[in-house]
Every structure is written in structure tokens, then in C-alpha cells.
Amino acid sequence: MxxxxxxxxxxxxxxxxxxxxxxxxxxxxxxxxxxxxxxxxxxxxxxxxxxxxxxxxxxxxxxxxxxxxxxxxxxxxxxxxxxxxxxxxxxxxxxxxxxxxxxxxxxxxxxxxxxxxxxxxxxxxxxxxxxxxxxxxxxxxxxxxxxxxxxxxxxxxxxxxxxxxxxxxxxxxxxxxxxxxxxxxxxxxxxxxxxxxxxxxxxxxxxxxxxxxxxxxxxxxxxxxxxxxxxxxxxxxxxxxxxxxxxxxxxxxxxxxxxxxxxxxxxxxxxxxxxxxxxxxxxxxxxxxxxxxxxxxxxxxxxxxxxxxxxxxxxxxxxxxxxxxxxxxxxxNTSAGPVDTFTLPAEKVLTLPNESYADGWLEDQLQPLKPDPSNPFIRLQEVTRRVYINVQAIDAKTMTGGDTEFYFQNGAPWYEKPEPFIPDVPKEPYLVSLYRNRTNYFPDYQRAVQGNGLDNVTKTFPAKVGEVLEIVWYLVGGSRFGDVYPHAWHAHGDHYYDCGTGLGTYDPVVNEAKLLARHGRIITRDTSNLYRPDPSTVAPEPGKVFTWRAMRVRVQNPGVWMIHCHLLLHMLMGMQTVWVFGELKDLTPLPAHLVEGYLTYGGSAYGNASYAPRVLHYWH
Ligand SMILES: [Cu+2]
Structure with a gap:
């Protein structure tokens, strides 16, 4: 082309x-x-x-x-x-x-x-x-x-x-x-x-x-x-x-x-x-x-x-x-008559590029039309905490006894469904637990800081309002075969500064120089690819860090936000993280009587044929 x-x-x-x-x-x-x-x-x-x-x-x-x-x-x-x-x-x-x-x-x-x-x-x-x-x-x-x-x-x-x-x-x-x-x-x-x-x-x-x-x-x-x-x-x-x-x-x-x-x-x-x-x-x-x-x-x-x-x-x-x-x-839509939507072309029409590997597509090339003055580009020295997250396929035989794999992020998968073979998965939504004052589900900030961002008891990544996070995703060779696949990460709760991607491990200083060469004109987005390297150039190796992807965010919107691979097949294998932004008081600003109907499965905020729901009006 x-x-x-x-x-x-x-x-x-x-x-x-x-x-x-x-x-x-x-x-x-x-x-x-x-x-x-x-x-x-x-x-x-x-x-x-x-x-x-x-x-x-x-x-x-x-x-x-x-x-x-x-x-x-x-x-x-x-x-x-x-x-x-x-x-x-x-x-x-x-x-x-x-x-x-x-x-x-x-x-x-x-x-x-x-x-x-x-x-x-x-x-x-x-x-x-x-x-x-x-x-x-x-x-x-x-x-x-x-x-x-x-x-x-x-x-x-x-x-x-x-x-x-x-x-x-x-x-x-x-x-x-x-x-x-x-x-x-x-x-x-x-x-x-x-x-x-x-x-x-x-x-x-x-x-x-x-x-x-x-x-x-x-x-x-x-x-x-x-x-x-x-x-x-x-x-x-x-x-x-x-x-x-x-x-x-x-x-x-x-x-x-x-x-x-x-x-x-x-x-x-x-x-x-x-x-x-x-x-x-x-x-x-x-x-x-x-x-x-x-x-x-x-x-x-x-x-x-x-x-x-x-x-x-x-x-x-x-x-x-x-x-x-x-x-x-x-x-x-010209006078040439109705279009045939059934007959496929006899031969391939275009030759499209091959898969993009860690050098990506349009990486380092896009600029915001107008930087957002209320959330300017986050410089390296503003980052208050860096969280490295190892994304790795793990042989789950010891957990299930069968031939299966889970995806772990810093040692834990996350599933929406409690499964008997995965301990400590949530039995109720985190936001509900916080309102119900179930202290065993409170994310522990100290535990998380000591555990590479993950509180391994509640399976959450807590952060405080005012922190400036740099999250670095590492694509790590699977525990059985050392293999890696591309992932499409999606972040809820905010748009993140997309700070790039590369082979091997992340060097903040080298990367910052590259970002500054773009005069801070860095885009924010809610998705980013964790690419794999070209498999013809590197051998698989269990535990090896193959590529990285970095993003930065000012923690300002309290809430329970997921950052997960958007490939549904990988999500179903546990490639999801749950971030809890804010402390208990930030996360539960509403008095109990306003949220009661939300705290049980099928509670009064959920209507049915015979029952009109009682609904929280926050904005209206
Ligand atoms: Cu994925």
C-alpha cells in the first residue's frame, strides 16, 4: 500500500x-x-x-x-x-x-x-x-x-x-x-x-x-x-x-x-x-x-x-x-444500482501489514489536540509510587489437579465468580463490602506496598487519593512453556497517560528522555497493548521479562476500578486486576440508608415485574 x-x-x-x-x-x-x-x-x-x-x-x-x-x-x-x-x-x-x-x-x-x-x-x-x-x-x-x-x-x-x-x-x-x-x-x-x-x-x-x-x-x-x-x-x-x-x-x-x-x-x-x-x-x-x-x-x-x-x-x-x-x-450511494452484499471478492484485495510487535503501531507518534490543563502530563519526578505487575500464564495443576492454566498478576488471578479452587476470591462486590463494613475485605495499603502493589489477602491493588502512580506491566514467560501472547489492557475509572512500550525491562530514566523529547505532548487513553516480541527473534523462557508497557495516573476518582485484559478469553483465565482508589471514607461517602438497596444480591435497588426499585439519585 x-x-x-x-x-x-x-x-x-x-x-x-x-x-x-x-x-x-x-x-x-x-x-x-x-x-x-x-x-x-x-x-x-x-x-x-x-x-x-x-x-x-x-x-x-x-x-x-x-x-x-x-x-x-x-x-x-x-x-x-x-x-x-x-x-x-x-x-x-x-x-x-x-x-x-x-x-x-x-x-x-x-x-x-x-x-x-x-x-x-x-x-x-x-x-x-x-x-x-x-x-x-x-x-x-x-x-x-x-x-x-x-x-x-x-x-x-x-x-x-x-x-x-x-x-x-x-x-x-x-x-x-x-x-x-x-x-x-x-x-x-x-x-x-x-x-x-x-x-x-x-x-x-x-x-x-x-x-x-x-x-x-x-x-x-x-x-x-x-x-x-x-x-x-x-x-x-x-x-x-x-x-x-x-x-x-x-x-x-x-x-x-x-x-x-x-x-x-x-x-x-x-x-x-x-x-x-x-x-x-x-x-x-x-x-x-x-x-x-x-x-x-x-x-x-x-x-x-x-x-x-x-x-x-x-x-x-x-x-x-x-x-x-x-x-x-x-x-x-450513486445511481449504479443496489449493492451485492453476498459475493466475496475472488482474490485478496489488499496486503495488510504483519502483526505489530513491541515497537507497536503509532507508538510515540500521537499527540493530544489540546492538552488538558487540569490534568497535565505527569513527569517522572511527580510519580510517587511505581507498581510493576508481572503478567504470566501459570500452570494451575497444583491448584486444580487438572491440565489448565490461569493468568496471574503479581501472583494472583482475579475472577468475578467464586471458584472452589481459587481461595479468597470475593464473595461480594468490594464496594458493597466497604459499605457493609466487612473489615476482612478492606484492602490493606501497607500489605499492598510490601507486596508489589497487590494486597494478596483481598486480591486488590489499593491506592490513596493524591498518589501519582506509574504502573508498569511486564509480559513474563509462562511457567510451563515460557510463551507470551499480546494483551489489550483496558482501564476503568480514568484515562491514563500512555508512557510507551518496549522490549526487556523498563528503564524510567531512558524512557523519560524519550517522553520529554515529545515536549510532554503525550496522549491519555483507556486502552493499551502489551505487545509480545517477534517470536522468531526470541526463544520462549519461563519467568523471563519480554516486554513492558507503562502508564501514569493521578489518583483522583475514588472508586473500585478494574484494569484488565480486554480479550475476554484471557479475562476468563484471570487476567484482571481490581484497583481500590481512595480510603474507606472516600469510597463510602453516602449514608447507609441511601445505599441499603445496593448491598444485597437482588436488593431493593433491583426491580422486577412485581416490585419497583428504590434508586439512589446522585446527579438528578
Ligand atoms: Cu490478554
Missing amino acids: KFQILGTMQMISILYQWTTVSSVVYPPSNQPYTAIHDGNFQADYILRVTSKIIATDCTTRLSTLVNGTLPGPALRFKEGQKVWIRVYNDMDEANLTIHWHGLTQRMAPFSDGTPMASQWPIPPYHHFDYEFQLQLGDAGTYFYHSHVGFQANTAYGALIVDEADGNPPYHYDDERTIAFQDVYYETDDRIEFNIQNPNNLIWPGNPKNVAVNGKSRAMNETYARPGPGCEMGVIDVAAGGVYRLRFIGATSYSQVFVAFEDHLNLVLIEVDGKYIMPHVVDHLEISSGQRYSVILFAKTQAELAGRNRFWMQFEIRSADSDDVRGYGILHY
């Missing part, structure tokens, strides 16, 4: 207005109170989650769906808006939560949607009202998904936040959302069972295919009938238009590489809900949980010369070697 730099004038024309980004701390409007949400209650959105058979990739599968569709409905909000979203769990047996991926739930203590961390999951046939307030600087691309088991594979949808004044900093005529999702044919239950089977881990491996906005046509599919559930995704554009394409990595396991035929000048403008300086790319590399916006300049009528269809080619890069490739269609 050839790379052509846009003309300066074209670049300037899209950069027509600078924004002033500043975080504002919003206090609650009134004294918080509780109210019964009966028939008069009006939510901004209602999401109903079911388990039902749906066809994707010409194959039917029992899937967890939001409002019966794949993906679920797109939610749209404005900065500053106060939000109620009612979520119904209409499933017979499974629990449910919804996480608002990328949004910082400042002071919305029970709304982060993490089971056994910030809330009890919603029991079958119950509903739960999520409340939060969007803030200035939140405009961008997000998504929502279940945070229970493997449900997020299909239970997800786009969440878009618009500018309070309706003026994004880049000009475009219209926008399209392109969400990638992995297509597995096994059910959520089967995948969870296989991967958590204590006797014999059965690795599900790569997905069968990748879907574009829920639509997919497998490359090797011989099924001959076009129709719903058996077609490629289409992105409609008009000739001459300027489009913002919002890409969402809603995959369960894959990193998706994607490019458009004959449209190789894409201008990257947003990363994980934050605007950046324009950066021209010819393809994107989207890991699970990541979002990117690009500007696509559609061809003019004359340039099209009668053509109305171009391929969007995507391929996955993962440690499992099977080649998974698929297509979507960039369709020009």
Missing part, C-alpha cells in the same frame, strides 16, 4: 476550530436521595438483554443480545447530560451488568457495571437503573457491553457523546460507526466452561470470522443463499462527502487490521474518546476495547467513474496462527 500525505490546505480545512478541553468536577445537584422508580419513571434509554438464537456469518448461534439486535442500539448523549439507563435482564439463568466502556464514572459509585467489584450483578428477570453524568471533555466514541462472562461477545452497542455546543473540532459532513466483533459458533456458556474447566482447559482459539456491525460472511462459507444473517456489512457514503468513521473494537479476542481499497489517506482524529492532532494512516490496528475515529474523504462523482463499491478488508492478528480475513463494503 502506498502512503500519500494530504496537502497542507486540505489538512487545515478539517482543523477549523480548536476546542478548550478542561475537566470540571461536578458536584451532585442536590443532597443525594432515593426514590421509587415506578411507572412514572422515565429513562433516557431502555436496554433489554435476552438470550436468543440469531444468525451471523450464515450460522445460527444462541447469543446474548441487547434489545434483540446485533449490535444493540447506539446510544447518543451530550457532554454535561445527566443520564438514566434502565437495563432489564430478561435471561432465564444468567446474571448481567452493563459497563459504559471508556467513560469515567466519577462519583457514580454503583454505575461502572463491574460484577463483584462495583456492584452486584442484575439477577435474572430484574432490572437496574444506571445513573451518571457526562462531563466536558467526554465527547467521543465509546461503547457499552455486558461485563459478565463471555456475554460481551454479542451484548454490546455504540455509545457516542457529542460536544455540549454541537461543534466537534474537526469538520465532517456526516459520520458512520463501524464496530468489529468476533464470531464464535460456540455459546457463551460453552466457551466459559471450556476455558475455566479445572480438569482440562479447552482453548477456543481464533474466532471463525469477524463481523462488521453484526454482519459477516465467512471466507470459506459455501452456503449459497443470500439473506439476513449471511451478508457483509455495508458503509454507505455519498460522492464528495467528508465522513467521520468511528471504529469500535468490540472483539472478544482479535486485534483487527483494516484498510479500504483505494482510500488510503485516512486522517486519525480521535483515540479512545480523546481528540488528537491529525495523523494520516493507511490502515488501522484495533485491539479489543479500542476506539479510533478517522476522517475519510469520499471520492467525487468524477473520480468514481461509474464505480460504486470498494472493499473494506480486515484481517486479524493474534497469537493463534489461523488466517482470518473478511470484507465489508464501502458503498457509494
